[in-house]
Amino acid sequence: MAAKDRREELIAAAFRVMVRDGVTKATTRAIVNEAKMPLGVFHYCFKSREELLQEVLARFTDRSTEAARKAFQEGGDLSTRISKSLGAFWDGVELFPGEHQVSYELTHYALRQAGFEELARQQYQSYLEAHQGLLAEAAKNEGIRWTVPVQVLARYLNAVLDGLTLCWLVDRNSEDSREVLRLTGEHLLTFVGKKE
Structure with missing residues (x-):
């Protein structure tokens, strides 16, 4: 999956986590788990x-x-x-x-x-x-x-x-x-x- 597509999926996953569980529960780990991606992918796609x-x-x-x-x-x-x-x-x-x-x-x-x-x-x-x-x-x-x-x-x-x-x-x-x-x-x- 291209980096651009991974970014889009992480953004969509962040929305889902926040809508379901709230902003404070939307940790980096929770977002990558929702996106079914390893944690390292997050840091490849986003600086923070x-x-x-x-x-x-x-x-x-x-x-x-x-x-x-x-x-x-x-x-x-x-x-x-x-x-x-x-x-x-x-x-x-x-x-x-x-x-x-x-x-x-x-x-x-x-x-x-x-x-x-x-x-x-x-x-x-x-x-x-x-x-x-x-x-x-x-x-x-x-x-x-x-x-x-x-x-x-x-x-x-x-x-x-x-x-x-x-x-x-x-x-x-x-x-x-x-x-x-x-x-x-x-x-x-x-x-x-x-x-x-």
Whole structure:
């Protein structure tokens, strides 16, 4: 098996271990056992456990934002595109709750482990960049401007989605959660201004 394929399998194995057993139990040994590989292969593919966790977070972030990005690009008026994008993100939350729970665990783990703090910063920076990208694309394609700075709107969206996801992981109240998404989309539209 090529090194690239081994890396991919180790990343997938790390996801499985963390979803099933939690982040603290995802030791290097547990991950290679899950992947059915010898321990030496891990050190051949990754410099450290931190590097593997960075890859896990990057894959999670890409996966959780890609569906929203695609839905946003499907067309329709701005209200429809925002609604579709938020809905696509939310479908991912409900389909893969374990992965979203792992993302919170990884954030808290990284903040508490000396030398791992940068993982949490990178994770949230990537979320903010994804939101900023969609907001900038919306402004360009729709010929509008946002009346609030894009970086502030991105942080607002991230805070709402983050909090809503965590709340849903606790109570699994999909109906009320989707209503919050609808309200969020409507609220976002109140920050639309005409291009000058």
